[in-house]
Amino acid sequence: MRDWVRWAAPSAIVVSIAGPVHATEYLTTEQARALAFPTASRFVEAHVIFQPAQVAAIERRAGQKVRARGQQVWRALAADELIGFFVVDYVIGKHLVIDYAVALEPDGHIRRVEIMQYRESYGGEIASPRWLEQFVGKTSQDRLEVDRDIRNISGATLSSHHVTEGIKRVLAFYETCLR
Amino acid sequence: MKPACAEARRARPLLGTFVEIAAAGEVRGAVDAAIDAAFAVIARVHVLMSAHDPSSDVGRLNRHAGGRAVTVHPWTEVVLRTALELHRASNGIFDVAVTPVRRRGGEAFELVSPCRARVRRPDARIDLGGIAKGFAVDRALDVLGRHGMTRALVNAGGDLAVFGPDPEHVEIRHPCHPPATLCRVAVRNEALASSGGGDAVIVDPRRAAAAAIRGATVRAPSCVLADALTKIVMVAGEEAGPMLSRHGASALFLSSRGRIHATRDWSAGLRRAT
Numbered sequence: 001m002r003d004w005v006r007w008a009a010p011s012a013i014v015v016s017i018a019g020p021v022h023a024t025e026y027l028t029t030e031q032a033r034a035l036a037f038p039t040a041s042r043f044v045e046a047h048v049i050f051q052p053a054q055v056a057a058i059e060r061r062a063g064q065k066v067r068a069r070g071q072q073v074w075r076a077l078a079a080d081e082l083i084g085f086f087v088v089d090y091v092i093g094k095h096l097v098i099d100y101a102v103a104l105e106p107d108g109h110i111r112r113v114e115i116m117q118y119r120e121s122y123g124g125e126i127a128s129p130r131w132l133e134q135f136v137g138k139t140s141q142d143r144l145e146v147d148r149d150i151r152n153i154s155g156a157t158l159s160s161h162h163v164t165e166g167i168k169r170v171l172a173f174y175e176t177c178l179r
Numbered sequence: 180m181k182p183a184c185a186e187a188r189r190a191r192p193l194l195g196t197f198v199e200i201a202a203a204g205e206v207r208g209a210v211d212a213a214i215d216a217a218f219a220v221i222a223r224v225h226v227l228m229s230a231h232d233p234s235s236d237v238g239r240l241n242r243h244a245g246g247r248a249v250t251v252h253p254w255t256e257v258v259l260r261t262a263l264e265l266h267r268a269s270n271g272i273f274d275v276a277v278t279p280v281r282r283r284g285g286e287a288f289e290l291v292s293p294c295r296a297r298v299r300r301p302d303a304r305i306d307l308g309g310i311a312k313g314f315a316v317d318r319a320l321d322v323l324g325r326h327g328m329t330r331a332l333v334n335a336g337g338d339l340a341v342f343g344p345d346p347e348h349v350e351i352r353h354p355c356h357p358p359a360t361l362c363r364v365a366v367r368n369e370a371l372a373s374s375g376g377g378d379a380v381i382v383d384p385r386r387a388a389a390a391a392i393r394g395a396t397v398r399a400p401s402c403v404l405a406d407a408l409t410k411i412v413m414v415a416g417e418e419a420g421p422m423l424s425r426h427g428a429s430a431l432f433l434s435s436r437g438r439i440h441a442t443r444d445w446s447a448g449l450r451r452a453t
Contacts (some may be wrong), residue, residue, distance in 0.1 A: 004417050004440045009353070009361060009433055024199075026189045035211060100192075115190035115197065160192035167192075 023119040029101070032114050033086050036103035037076040040083060044075045048177050061172035064165060071173050082106050085178055088116070091166040096120035100163055102170045108179065113167060185210050193221050194312050196336030200319065202328040203343070213326030217319040217333065224315035227252050230277075230306040237307055240288065245301025248291045256294050258307055258314050258403070263290065265310075265407050269422060272414045273407055277304040313372055313406025316340050320402075333402075340370035340402040354394025354433055361394075361439060362431070370402035374409035375433075391435045392416055398445065399428035416440070 027035070033043055049070040050058070058066050072088040085104040090097060098118040103111040186203035187210045200217050204210040229235045233242060236255040243249050251259070265273040266286060276287035287303045290296050298305060316333045320340045323331035330343020341347045346365035353359040354375040364371070375394030395412040399405035404426050412419045412430045417440060423430055429445035 003443050004420070005443055006438050006440050009437050009439050024188070024190070026199075035215075113191060115192065118190075118197075160196050163192040163197075 023117070025117040027101075027114060027116050029088060029116065032101045032116055033074065033076070036086060036101065036112055036114065037078075037084055039078050040076040041079060042077050043086065044077060046073050046075050047071065048073060048173075050177075054176050057176040058169065058172045061175055062165075062169040064169060066169065071170075071177070073173075073178070076103075084111060085174065087170050087173070089166050089170050091162040093162040096162075098163060098166075100166065102167060104170075104174055104178075108171065108174045110167070110171075113163070115163075187211060187214060189214050189218075191218055193218065194225050194315060194335050196312075198319075198336070199334040200323070200332070202323050202331040204326070204328045209327065213323050213328050213331075216326060217322045217331075220318045220322050221315045221333075221335070224254065224311060224318060227255050228258065228307045228311040228314075230304075230308060237305060240296060240298050241304045244298035244303050246297070248295045248297040250295055253294055254314070254318070255307075256290065256296070258311055259288065259290060259296055261314075261403060261407070262307065262310055263288075265411070268425070269411045269415070269419075272411050273309070275305045275307055275309065277306050309410050310403060310407045312336070312338050313370070313402035313404070316370065316402035316406075338370075338372040338402055338406050339366075340405075341366055342368050351396050351431075352394075361433065364396075364398070364445075366398060369398055369400055370405040371396060371398045372402060372405035372409045373397075374413050393433045393435060395430060395432035397423070397428055397430045399426055404428060 033040070037043075047070060048054075050066065050068075055066045068089075074086040075082055076084045076086055084106055087102045087104065088099065089102065090099045092098075096118055097120075099116040101114050101116055103114075105111055184205060185207040186201065187207065188199065188201040190197050190199040192198075198218070198221055200214045202210050202213055202217075204213060226232070227236050230237050230241070232238050236249070236251040239249045240251070262273070262275045263286060266275075274287070286299070287305050288296055288298045312335050316335050316338050317340060319333045320331060320342060323333070324342060330341070330345070332341045332347055333339060337352075339349065346367035348363055348365055349371055350360040350363050351373060353361050354373075373394065373396040375392065392413050395409045397405045397408040397412060399408060405428065408419070408423065408426065408428050408430065411422060412432050415422075416432060416434070419430065420442070422428075423442060429442040431439055431441035431445060433439055
């Protein structure tokens with residue numbers, strides 16, 4: 001038989017106004033590319049700046065708004081033969097920003113999806129475009145207080161719904177611009 | 180044992196959440212291969228036990244509800260058997276039947292022979308969501324061990340398990356105020372799972388009423404047990420004590436009155452948030 005001890009929970013309401021940020025970096029772009037295409041001899045940058053017609057086509061195919069002006073993508077080559085595409089994308093949820101990579105076969109099948117880094121926030125920072133800048137183009141400066149000590153968290157899980165939506169958009173990008 | 184000199188931490192979207200795997204081994208290539216294999220095992224569990232995919236084991240069981248028995252993967256059988264045992268031991272609190280059928284009581288499914296199961300009533304449906312995530316974490320950790328990792332952690336959206344010589348420190352989120360944490364616990368060669376908070380609503384299947392407990396965390400020898408026991412603690416609160424004892428588990432929960440209740444054996448190791 002277990003007996004129980006009880007105490008008052010910390011008052012968390014104050015904390016939630018400017019909550020701590022949990023941030024994790026898993027892989028750099030280079031590491032994620034190499035893991036996705038271990039046989040690739042080189043990666044050729046093929047970044048796309050969207051034309052208005054392309055934005056419309058992606059939005060129609062994915063059934064969602066396109067916010068980015070372009071897409072970071074590399075062609076993976078093994079002895080000059082195309083073995084796949086490596087697309088870097090990010091999604092912004094209510095409480096988090098996620099950089100992730102989608103590796104595609106030449107025919108557009110998903111080879112793997114890997115999270116490169118994410119940051120979560122419960123404050124108002126996400127509304128600020130200046131705050132977002134640090135996630136775009138990997139010029140991350142730690143202007144926010146990041147608790148690097150928090151490595152593992154249990155409870156109140158983050159949904160991966162935004163990444164699922166993002167992957168749909170990446171596939172629509174493939175259909176529109178790479179196929 | 181040779182010292183570990185390579186470690187990696189990676190994450191993928193799986194099981195409807197973010198699955199994070201950290202491992203340490205002798206060389207980076209072996210660590211990456213082990214993590215890839217562990218992710219593959221989790222994806223396999225997802226494919227077998229997704230309630231949304233009509234071709235999964237669970238999808239086929241639901242499709243043939245009230246009809247013939249369906250052949251399932253040995254892993255699905257293990258999860259079904261565990262669910263059945265916990266359903267009986269908890270007097271029906273743990274239930275994989277989907278509401279509102281679960282209100283009628285009894286077991287929603289039966290195992291008719293090894294790897295063959297059927298959902299009893301034509302209007303019944305099952306969802307292994309409350310237990311399959313923990314099972315997937317256990318399988319992934321097992322793969323990491325068999326790949327020779329010296330320590331490893333698998334965290335599927337808060338359901339986690341670890342092995343290795345040193346304890347891992349885990350922050351337990353406040354279920355109502357996710358940026359805040361309730362406390363920090365050290366886990367070593369065991370599992371931890373949390374329920375509650377966010378949009379999650381745990382319903383007491385016997386009363387069909389939402390649980391009064393806001394969030395519960397259980398540590399147990401395996402993640403499948405920790406995962407399932409959190410659902411029981413969410414409904415039964417302190418009355419779950421004997422079940423926790425029987426499974427070598429301990430728990431803490433946050434009551435609707437804002438008090439933390441923790442089993443005495445665990446409270447000593449907690450570092451409370453202030």
